[in-house]
Amino acid sequence: MQSSGTSVGQGSPRGGRTAPGGPTGGEVRYGRAEGLRPGGSREIEDQHAWERALRAPGPLHNLRLQGLDLREHRDLLLARDDLSDIVVLGGRLDDEVEDHLRSHGSIVFPADPRAPVDPYRARLYTPQELYAGLDDVGYGHTVDARAYAWSRDASVQHDAYVTALRAIHDDAMSDALAAVVAGRRVVGVMGGHALRRGTGEFAAAAVLGHRLASAGMLVVTGGGPGAMEAANLGAWAADEETLTHALEQVAAVPDFAPDVAAWVAPALRLRRETPTGGPHRLRSLGIPTWFYGHEPPNAFAQLVAKFFSNALREDLLLAHSRAGLVVLPGAAGTVQEVFQAATRLYYEVDGDGRPLPPLVLVDREHWTTHLPVHQLLRALGRDRAMGRAVHVVDTVEEAVEVVVDGTAVSR
Template sequence: MREIESLPDLDAVLADGRPLRGLRLQDLDLGGHEAQLLARGDVEGMVVLGGRMTDELATHLRAQGALVFPTDPHAPVNPYRASLYQPHELYEGLTTRGYEATPDALAYHWSRDAVRAHDAFITLLRAVHDDSITDALDEFLGDAPVVGVMGGHAIERGTPAYAAAARLGNVLAEAGLTVVTGGGPGAMEAANLGAFAPDHGALEDAVDRLSHVPSFRPAIEPWAEVALALHDELIHTPVAEARVRSVGIPTWFYGHEPPNVFCNGIAKYFSNAIREDGLLARCTAGLVVLEGAAGTVQEVFQSATRLYYAADDDVLPVVVLVGAQHWATRIPVWPALEALAAERAMEGRIHLVDTVEEAAALVIGT
């Protein structure tokens, strides 16, 4: 089996004369290759995932033993896409029709409507979409060292906590790490922004400009519009174009949280469980946990489970909680982590600190 995700790859396969049996064609416009494919009978076991083709070609492929997967014509996103999202894709139509008409909002409602209707076909398409996003994320990140930054969505722009999270993202990215977050607003946006900014001066200016629209509540439109304008300035800097520095991994499960835009790529999932597991599994260079509530606590213990059951000879990433009073007293996660870590390999890999500077030093120093 071989995945074909681009037309040049398809051209190469057709040119070398090999059988097409077992190929996976993902999200391709086959219009320019129709005559060649209609002339081929060696397509048994080929799987065509989405894309565009005529009814004649689809009928021919099926008659020769290929599987042609349909889509839902009402789907606001492409279930078979072969690449991560970019911010303007998810926010298309924001300035003219408002957030509720964007693909991001429509995808959430499409998913919720299918759940209420117990629609098995849409459930299947959501699963295919999420698997496609996982594949695209693997290719996008490659072997880059990844550090996760977790934290609450409620932290507003213009606050000291937001500025601190942005500094953290910038320091980590400058150290050569790819910063990955849950892709939402608040601390997640700040860390992605810090990683995305080309230098400290640009970051300070960005934090100041964003502070004029502190929150996505009560209206998402002004919050997103100022961010998209800033994104478009930063994306064309040499630093942003040099390598992947910032990735968001949000989910439509949290329909009330719009995605932040300060990312080289956005891996948005329908399934929060798949998203959480994949996000944490990729944090091979460490995990920094800023102050947060229920969602952040879930991520802490999901990460702790991986550390707890690790073998003695496993190379374990560090997990650093920032905010001693918050994590030891207000939401007493730290005592539970200490109890779990006692006399296990994870004992020396968990830390509680008070500043993002301390957290960055621990991650970069390992």
């Protein structure tokens, strides 16, 4: 985004609004993107909805059929000819059904047998899906590893059809994610991927996730190792006894390198063996990317929205964190995400007439001396609503107070 010299009364681009005063006078502030809502009524993703549409007296024009088995209710479909502008995204259909659809103006996107994931799936992943086959054939043959290899395969790197399939996959993930988080108090937790299990810092990040989830928040992370795994682990643990036990179990394998299977095994085992200690409601999500496929997804996130596009993934993680963002110590990647969040705060993208969500930096020494990010954020927020949204604290307990209670610990 860029500053604008548009004056009040001239209007503003893309639904933005001008704000008198501030550092640049008539500066544009941008409204919230509408695309964060689940897909519209044109998209049909389950068999019951498809049957209802077929039996309804109204026209079927301009629908999007995603991942359906069109062999079901085929007689109802073959009896209709109002099929123009229907787009069929994957799913199952026989030759007669496909010929009927195409002859009446439908567009059919076939599946690609080389794709290790279903580009048209209408739901988020689970860690168990991504790691299926781990014990039998090793990590390299899991869905997660094969999807990463597909994303890096030079032979299809510039294949327009494969590029389209990945984009369709990510759009489907975006819709599924929006449906899952709708109506929930979502708080994002970010931090370095290099944080090792068994350290005090890892335990503190887990406590953060646990307390946020216990306060009714949905904890969302980048879905990878390090601080992200710790926060998802903490949110997964239903009580402090389970949390302590889980931290002890995973500490035996501090890092995912050199053996991803050994690293993820304790987490998968804990999830199998702790049915009563696990959550009874949705407490955490992971939003990783195959762009960083060398960093495996952690298995403590209850659901996983995994994307091929890192840019889309980062934007959605920040956009959905409407209840606040807590940032643990990290390096370049974490700093980049901090300033992406700062841009949203600066332009009041998430304002909508309400206070901006808090951005909480944890570890004052790290964010003011080691990486002096806080000073720049404070300067950007001077005389703006952003200034009241940025906090720097010393402990995760203080961060929880800011997000849950709205306590202004420090700016």
